[in-house]
Amino acid sequence: MFQRSDLAGRELVWLLDLTLGGRVIYLAKQAEEVTIEGETFNYLPGLDWGSSIADGFDLFADSPSLKQASLTLYLEGIEDVPAMIAEGHDLSAATGKLWLWAKGTGDRVSFVDGYVADPEYGANDEPVTLTLEEVPFEDNALFPPSTARVDSDTWPDAADSLDLEFYPWIIGHPGVAPAVAAAPRVTGSPAYLVDTGTDKVLVAGHPVHLPLVGPQVTIWDMSADPVVSTDSALGVGADGSGRQVTTAFLPVGWDVSGESEYWCAWPDTQGGVIGHDGAPIRGAGEVLRWALEQSSVRWDRGRVAAIIPELAGFKIDAAIVAGPDSRFSPLSWVEEHLLPILPVSARVGPDGLYFVPFNYEATAADSVADISADRRQMLRDAAVLYSSRGDVVNEFRLGYKMRADDDKPSSTLILTGSDQTLDDISGAIPNLSCRISHTRFGYRREDLATSVVYDSATAAKICLWRAAAFALPSRQLSYRVRKDFGHLVPGNVVTLTDSEIGLDSQACLVDQVDWSEDAWLGFTFRAIDLPARDSF
Numbered sequence: 001m002f003q004r005s006d007l008a009g010r011e012l013v014w015l016l017d018l019t020l021g022g023r024v025i026y027l028a029k030q031a032e033e034v035t036i037e038g039e040t041f042n043y044l045p046g047l048d049w050g051s052s053i054a055d056g057f058d059l060f061a062d063s064p065s066l067k068q069a070s071l072t073l074y075l076e077g078i079e080d081v082p083a084m085i086a087e088g089h090d091l092s093a094a095t096g097k098l099w100l101w102a103k104g105t106g107d108r109v110s111f112v113d114g115y116v117a118d119p120e121y122g123a124n125d126e127p128v129t130l131t132l133e134e135v136p137f138e139d140n141a142l143f144p145p146s147t148a149r150v151d152s153d154t155w156p157d158a159a160d161s162l163d164l165e166f167y168p169w170i171i172g173h174p175g176v177a178p179a180v181a182a183a184p185r186v187t188g189s190p191a192y193l194v195d196t197g198t199d200k201v202l203v204a205g206h207p208v209h210l211p212l213v214g215p216q217v218t219i220w221d222m223s224a225d226p227v228v229s230t231d232s233a234l235g236v237g238a239d240g241s242g243r244q245v246t247t248a249f250l251p252v253g254w255d256v257s258g259e260s261e262y263w264c265a266w267p268d269t270q271g272g273v274i275g276h277d278g279a280p281i282r283g284a285g286e287v288l289r290w291a292l293e294q295s296s297v298r299w300d301r302g303r304v305a306a307i308i309p310e311l312a313g314f315k316i317d318a319a320i321v322a323g324p325d326s327r328f329s330p331l332s333w334v335e336e337h338l339l340p341i342l343p344v345s346a347r348v349g350p351d352g353l354y355f356v357p358f359n360y361e362a363t364a365a366d367s368v369a370d371i372s373a374d375r376r377q378m379l380r381d382a383a384v385l386y387s388s389r390g391d392v393v394n395e396f397r398l399g400y401k402m403r404a405d406d407d408k409p410s411s412t413l414i415l416t417g418s419d420q421t422l423d424d425i426s427g428a429i430p431n432l433s434c435r436i437s438h439t440r441f442g443y444r445r446e447d448l449a450t451s452v453v454y455d456s457a458t459a460a461k462i463c464l465w466r467a468a469a470f471a472l473p474s475r476q477l478s479y480r481v482r483k484d485f486g487h488l489v490p491g492n493v494v495t496l497t498d499s500e501i502g503l504d505s506q507a508c509l510v511d512q513v514d515w516s517e518d519a520w521l522g523f524t525f526r527a528i529d530l531p532a533r534d535s536f
Contacts, residue, residue, distance in 0.1 A: 001109055001349075004487040006102045012483065012517050015099040015108065016047050016071065016132075021089040025079060036106055048072040048127070052522065053098075053111045056490045056512025057345040057356060064348040066134040067112045069098055073128045081121050081128055091119040096132045100515055110350040111515060137353055139331035141296040144169060144322055147241055148205040154239040155194040155202075159258030162192050164324040167205025167245060170272030171290075172282040172317035174454060175265025176401060176410070177218040178229070185227065187263035187404040188454070189319030191219050191248070194239075199256050203264055204246035207236045209271035209280040216270055217248055222405060223260040230254075234270075263405045266317075284342055285311035287318075288334060288355070295330040298352035307344070310357050313461055314342060318452035319404060337452045343465040347490065356491035360468035360528055362507050366493040369485060370505070373498035377485070381478040381522065384501060392444050393470045394437035395421060396463040399449035409449055413456065415463035417471070418443055429460070432531050433471035446470075468530055475527040477508065480520040488513065488523075496525060 015034065016027040028043035035041075049071050058065060075081055085091060094116040101108040112132050119130040148167040150158045168189050175188020191201040203217060210216065216234040220227055232248040239245050248264075250256060266272070271280020273290060281287055285308030292299045318337065322328060339346065343358035359366060371377050395416040399409030414425060417434030420443075437444070446466070453459055477496065488494065488510050495505040506527055514522030 001489055002102060002107060002487050004484055006105050006107045007486045008484040010105065010483075011103040012486075012515075013101045013103050014047060014049060014517060015043055015101050016073075016096060017099070018073070018094060018096045020079065020091070020094045021084050021087075023079075025075070027073060027078075032101075032103070034101060034108070036108060044078055046074045046078055048074065050517070052514045052516035052518075054512055054514050054522075055111065056524065057347045064137065064346045064353060066114075066348070068114075068117075068131055068133040069112055070131045071098075071129070073130070075128055076125045080124050082124055085121070091121060091128070091130075092116060094119070094130075098132055113350075134348065137297050137331065137348070139295045139297050139329035141294060141329055142327040143294055143320070143330050143333065144205060144327065146327075148243060149324075150192060150194060150202075154241050154243070156240065157197050158192070158194040159196060161258055162194065165192060166322045166324065166327065167192075167202060169206060169320040170204045170208060170246075170266065170318075171287055171320065171452070172272055172280065172315060172454075173266035173268055173270045174272075174317040174319045174452075175218075175263075175404065176454060177231075177265045177267040184410065185220060185229075185403070186265060186401055186410045186454075187220065187222075188265045188317070189263070189404055190321060191262035191264045193250075193256060193258060193260070193262065194247070196256050196258060199250040199252075199254070200247050201250060201262055202239075202245055202247050203234065204272060205243070206246065206273060207244050208234065208246045209274060210234055210236065211269045217264050217266055219248060219250065219262055219264045221250075221254055221260050222263055224255065228254070261405075282315050282317070283308065283312035284314035284316050284338060285309070287316045288338055288342075291330045291334045291338070292353075297331055300349055300351040300354035302351070303349070303354035307355060307357055311342060311344075313458070315455040315458045316452050317454040337450070340448070341450050341453065341462045343469070345491070358465065358469065359491075359493055359509065360465055360530060362493040362509065362528070364495050364505050364507050367495040367507060368492050369488055369494045371479075371481060371485060371494055371496055373479070373496075373500065373503075375497075378479040378481040378496075378498075378523070379520070380498060380500070381480055385476040385478075387473045387476065389441060389473060391470055392437055392441050392473060393446040393466070394418070394434040394441065395443065395445040396434075396466050397445065397447045398459050398463055399447075400453040400459045402449070402451040402454075404451075407451070411456070411459070413459040413463055415460070415467055429463075431464070431467050431471070433467050433529075436531055437471040440472075468528065472529045472531075474529065476511070477503075477525045477527065479523050479525070481523045483519055483521050485523075486513065486515070486521055494525065496527075 176186035275281035344355040414428040417438035508525040512524040
């Protein structure tokens with residue numbers, strides 16, 4: 001994005017690079033000579049567009065809001081569009097990039113990078129109208145890999161019932177290994193009998209971390225009566241096609257007819273997928289990056305890497321399992337399993353998809369800018385707007401520690417503001433924001449479940465951020481702000497002062513920036529009320 005020094009006193013100019021018929025046409029409102037990293041581009045007059053583009057995100061959105069711009073182009077003397085169409089070129093196949101340039105600098109920012117939709121044209125001297133839309137984030141990759149499955153090549157002596165089953169992928173240590181034999185069974189992933197001759201089971205379609213001491217996996221025979229279990233050592237080897245996988249062996253005397261169903265749990269000394277540093281990944285940021293690396297989407301590697309430390313406290317333990325006919329895209333797995341439990345919002349920037357953390361404990365000390373209406377740095381656009389009371393929740397119940405064999409949670413964490421719940425349920429946790437919300441709005445409950453969390457501290461963190469976000473309404477503030485504050489991006493923490501409405505260095509989040517060529521930019525800010533923070 002822009003640096004603040006690039007914006008002070010600078011004119012902002014929209015630029016369009018339109019690729020049509022194999023040629024790039026450079027257009028602006030008037031002729032502009034633009035030099036970027038030593039290369040000069042001559043933009044011709046022909047772009048008629050005086051609108052703005054909203055650069056923001058929906059709080060906790062799983063998918064980014066895509067951008068678009070409806071443009072009018074005057075191409076007479078630049079390109080004969082009807083003649084191009086007659087030659088067989090397709091206007092609807094054109095693509096384009098819409099930039100905003102700080103005039104006189106080498107800095108420009110891409111706001112829409114996409115394809116042409118709904119184009120219209122007439123005679124050569126008539127304008128072309130079209131909509132430029134951001135390329136959708138379609139993940140064309142499928143997971144697990146197509147060769148990571150049981151068949152006659154990979155495991156010729158596997159149980160017949162496993163034919164074409166895809167290998168499981170293990171993140172962290174799903175399941176709960178029993179401390180004693182009589183402890184409840186909390187299965188985490190399947191174990192596949194891939195060699196009936198040697199009683200070998202496959203537990204992961206990839207190498208895993210192997211600790212030097214201690215049990216490495218607990219396996220249950222769920223078909224036995226009564227159910228029996230064993231602690232088994234793990235080994236990394238190759239399947240029949242050469243893929244590195246992780247296996248274990250069943251003890252002597254277990255049923256290996258192929259009729260039994262085996263499940264396992266991974267102890268906390270163990271780990272699944274190995275990350276960039278050679279250690280097992282478990283922090284949610286690391287898992288998010290790993291999943292995107294399996295995808296085909298364009299994503300911002302730098303910004304995703306930057307939030308890894310911030311999400312390290314959210315521990316992910318998961319078995320990624322697909323049926324023979326149900327592979328899925330890595331991005332869809334992220335959207336289904338990670339984003340609903342993490343305090344982040346999906347967003348698209350010049351370098352692709354990334355995620356903005358929700359700093360719900362932000363204070364004035366976290367601010368990257370102080371903006372004041374009293375100093376004429378911003379002008380209020382509208383009345384202060386509260387979020388809908390329909391979004392208010394003051395009791396959060398999260399089912400976790402999922403039993404993989406029946407897909408049911410074995411534990412529930414309850415965060416509440418209800419005295420009745422605290423009296424009725426041992427282990428329910430009181431929360432100040434929820435208590436205030438319960439007093440103001442009455443009892444409002446949310447029930448969630450996750451199959452990727454077995455850690456109680458992580459379950460508590462999920463409920464705590466949701467309480468900060470939804471126990472009390474947030475306030476939305478709309479301002480016109482001097483364009484030299486255009487270095488701010490959605491998710492930044494700022495402090496706002498406006499004595500007319502009682503704001504005095506109020507910590508807020510930037511929700512949205514409306515970019516235009518005007519001297520003032522449109523900003524939407526969000527004030528989060530957090531009593532536990534604001535009482536000090």
